[in-house]
Amino acid sequence: MGKEVTQENVVKFRKAFNADNRNVVVQRAATKNGVLKASEDIAAKVRLDRTFSIEIETGKVSNQLHSGRCWLFSMLNTLRHQVADKYNMKDFELSQAYSYFWDKIERANIFYENILRTADKPTYNREVSFYLAGPGGDGGQWAMAAALIQKYGVVPSSVMPESFNTNDTTGFGESLSRKLRKDAITLRELKNSGATEGQLNAKRDQLLGEVYRMTAIAVGEPPVKFDFEYRDDKKNYQRDADLTPKEFYDKYVAVDLDDYVVLANSPDKPFNKLYSLPAEDNVVGGKKITVLNEEMDVLRQATIAQLKDGETVWFGNDVLEQMDRKDGLLDSQLYRTDALYDVDLSMSKAERFQYGQANVSHAMTFTGVDVVEGQAKKWKVENSWGEENGDKGYFAMTDDWFEDYVYEVVVHRKYLTEAQLKAADSTPEPVPVWDPLL
Numbered sequence: 348m349g350k351e352v353t354q355e356n357v358v359k360f361r362k363a364f365n366a367d368n369r370n371v372v373v374q375r376a377a378t379k380n381g382v383l384k385a386s387e388d389i390a391a392k393v394r395l396d397r398t399f400s401i402e403i404e405t406g407k408v409s410n411q412l413h414s415g416r417c418w419l420f421s422m423l424n425t426l427r428h429q430v431a432d433k434y435n436m437k438d439f440e441l442s443q444a445y446s447y448f449w450d451k452i453e454r455a456n457i458f459y460e461n462i463l464r465t466a467d468k469p470t471y472n473r474e475v476s477f478y479l480a481g482p483g484g485d486g487g488q489w490a491m492a493a494a495l496i497q498k499y500g501v502v503p504s505s506v507m508p509e510s511f512n513t514n515d516t517t518g519f520g521e522s523l524s525r526k527l528r529k530d531a532i533t534l535r536e537l538k539n540s541g542a543t544e545g546q547l548n549a550k551r552d553q554l555l556g557e558v559y560r561m562t563a564i565a566v567g568e569p570p571v572k573f574d575f576e577y578r579d580d581k582k583n584y585q586r587d588a589d590l591t592p593k594e595f596y597d598k599y600v601a602v603d604l605d606d607y608v609v610l611a612n613s614p615d616k617p618f619n620k621l622y623s624l625p626a627e628d629n630v631v632g633g634k635k636i637t638v639l640n641e642e643m644d645v646l647r648q649a650t651i652a653q654l655k656d657g658e659t660v661w662f663g664n665d666v667l668e669q670m671d672r673k674d675g676l677l678d679s680q681l682y683r684t685d686a687l688y689d690v691d692l693s694m695s696k697a698e699r700f701q702y703g704q705a706n707v708s709h710a711m712t713f714t715g716v717d718v719v720e721g722q723a724k725k726w727k728v729e730n731s732w733g734e735e736n737g738d739k740g741y742f743a744m745t746d747d748w749f750e751d752y753v754y755e756v757v758v759h760r761k762y763l764t765e766a767q768l769k770a771a772d773s774t775p776e777p778v779p780v781w782d783p784l785l
Contacts, residue, residue: 369689373385373687377687382682382684382687383682383684385687386682386683386684386686386687387671387681387682387683388678388680388681388682388683391671391676391678391680391681391745392674392676394678394725394745395676395677395678395725395743395744395745396743397727397738397741397743398717399715399716399717399725399726399727400716400717400718400719401651401654401655401715401716401717401718402714402715402727403428403654403657403658403659403714403715404437405424405428405431405659405712405714405729406428406431406437406438406439407438407734407739407740408729408730408731408732408733408734408739408740408741409423409424409440409443409731409733410731410732410733410734410740411443411731411732412509412514412515412733413514413515413516413517414485414513414514414515414516415484415485415486415487415516416443416447416485416487416513416516416731417709417710417711417731418486418487418488418489418491418492418663418710419443419446419447419450419487419492420443420710420731421489421661421662421710421711421712421731422489422492422493422496422661422710423440423441423442423443423446423492423501424659424661424712424729424731425658425659425660425661425712425757426441426496426501426600426602427439427440427441428658428659428714429600429602429658430599430600432657433599434577434579434585434599435579435580435581436577436579436580437580439503439577440503440504441501441502441503441504442501442502442503442504442506442507442508443504443509443513444504444507444508444509444510444513444566444567445499445501445502445506445507445569445570445592446492446495446496446499446501447513447566448507448562448563448566448567448568448569449495449498449499449569450487450491450495450629451483451523451558451562451566452555452558452559452562453494453495453498453629453630453631453633454482454629455482455523455527455554455555455558456551456555456631457628457629457630457631458478458482458527458530458531459530459534459551459554459555460631461478461626462475462478462530462531462534462535463534463535463538463547465478466534466535466538466539467539473779473780473781474626474779474780477626477780477781477785478531478626479528479531481524482523482524482527482528482531483519483520483521483522483523483524483525483526483527484520484524485516485520487627487629488609488624488627488636488663489609489661489663489710489755489757490609490628490634490635490636490637491627491628491629491630491636493604493607493634494628494629494630494633494634495629495630495633496596496604497604497633497634498630498633499569499592499593500591500592500593500594500595500596500597501592501595501596501600502569502570502573502592502595503575503577503595505576505577506570506573506575507567507569507570510565510566510567512565512566513566519561519562519565519566522561522565523558523561523562526557526558526561527558530554533550533554534547534550534551534554537550569592570592571591572589572590572591573589573590573592573595574586574587574588574589574590575587575588575590575595575599604634605634606759606760606761607757607758607759607760608639608757608758608759608760608763608771609636609637609638609639609755609756609757610638610639610641610645610646610649610755610756610757610758611638611639611640611641611754611755611784612640612641612642612643612646612696612753612754612755613638613640613700613754613783613784614695614696614697614700615697615700615701616640617640618640618641618642619639619640619641619766619767619770620639620640620770620776621637621638621639621640621770621771621773621774621775621776622637622638622639622640622775622776622777622778622784623635623636623637623638623775623776623777623778624636624637624638624777624778624782624784624785625777626779626780626785627785635775637771637775638755638784639767639770639771641767643749643750643753645767646753646756647723647746647749648762649756649758649762649763650662650713650716650756650758651716651718651723652758652762653758653759653762654713654714654715654716658759659712659713659714659729660712660713660756660757660758661710661712661756661757662710662711662712662713662753662755662756662757663707663709663710663753663754663755663756664707664708664709664710664711664752664753664754664755665705665706665707665708665709665752665754666708666709666711666752667706667708667709668751668752669681669682669748669751669752672732672736672737673736673737674737675728675730675736675737675738675740675741675742675743676737676742676743677728677742677743677744677745677748677752678744678745678747678748679745679747679748679750679751679752680745680747696750696751700783703783705754705783706783707754707755707783707784707785711728711729711730711731711742712728712729713726713727713728713729713756714727714728714729714741715727722746723746723749724745724746725743725744725745725746726743726744726745726746726749727741727742727743727744728741728742728743728744729741729742730742754784
């Protein structure tokens with residue numbers, strides 16, 4: 348029999364709590380103002396003044412609104428900055444809706460692939476449960492965006508603007524998840540009844556056609572060809588007619604995404620080692636998700652080097668930790684809840700990964716850094732939550748927060764050493780579906 352909470356325990360706890368007058372004072376502050384406000388360190392605003400020694404001008408921020416497309420916004424932000432600079436279009440924006448459309452189609456197709464591959468396993472199997480948990484969801488990785496762009500190209504936002512269902516993906520996402528789970532029943536039963544590969548492929552094509560119809564209804568169909576018309580910052584009119592999305596990418600963006608490496612910091616695993624995340628791949632036959640696990644200072648120095656060269660940096664992080672959304676502050680000492688409760692809440696980064704506290708919950712873009720006497724002190728961050736948060740949408744981050752809650756950065760291969768490049772080109776070790784990197 349387990350150990351119960353006894354009345355003797357309760358009397359002891361109550362007596363200890365009321366014996367310390369500080370507890371009653373702190374209780375009043377916390378119950379009236381909330382735990383976070385009561386524990387907030389107001390000196391964070393001093394630590395995070397908005398001056399940076401290295402800063403890239405990037406124009407207005409985008410807004411993902413009520414969707415989980417941060418990974419896609421951050422990728423397209425890093426690309427649009429280069430187009431805007433090259434063609435003198437400060438506030439140029441690429442279409443998130445276009446890439447979102449193809450992500451739904453490709454993700455449904457690879458969902459069918461995974462469901463058929465695991466059809467002999469029970470639905471409560473850990474891998475099968477992962478696939479069924481949210482098949483219509485929005486979350487993703489840098490390589491997922493890269494795979495979509497390599498296959499389908501990109502278009503300007505003026506060609507395929509946002510719609511209600513891209514700005515708020517809740518309703519469509521719920522319908523799509525229900526549809527895909529229903530399709531999983533159909534495909535598993537068909538596979539386990541001994542259907543031929545031809546029969547399975549015919550059914551998949553039918554089901555995928557239905558997903559296309561649903562997505563086209565909710566989002567609108569993507570363009571096949573379009574005319575690119577714009578005025579640059581000097582008001583010069585430009586027109587480029589009859590472009591395909593791939594032609595537009597090759598001509599106006601022209602970034603080889605295979606030249607970039609995702610550096611991760613997951614200290615619960617060996618460093619200088621390549622890992623793959625096959626459970627999150629989104630394009631059959633497309634770019635695979637791989638991350639090179641390295642010490643945090645490798646991520647830091649590569650990010651600084653890329654910023655110095657005038658190129659912004661995609662990064663994955665846990666934005667829900669120690670964040671003030673309204674003021675746009677990211678500081679590991681922002682909320683001192685350990686001091687408020689007088690309990691030790693500290694965990695190492697490795698322990699947070701091992702015990703479920705670490706979570707790669709968001710993607711943003713580094714656009715600046717303040718380096719003092721060779722050391723990074725704070726970072727400038729472009730978010731995708733609109734101009735009403737932070738400083739017109741830009742956040743400021745302490746280097747402590749970078750150390751604690753940044754988990755991935757995407758940098759060009761030229762910033763890596765020979766040993767790191769060798770590891771990046773090695774055969775990756777796949778991580779299981781329950782790994783926190785997913």
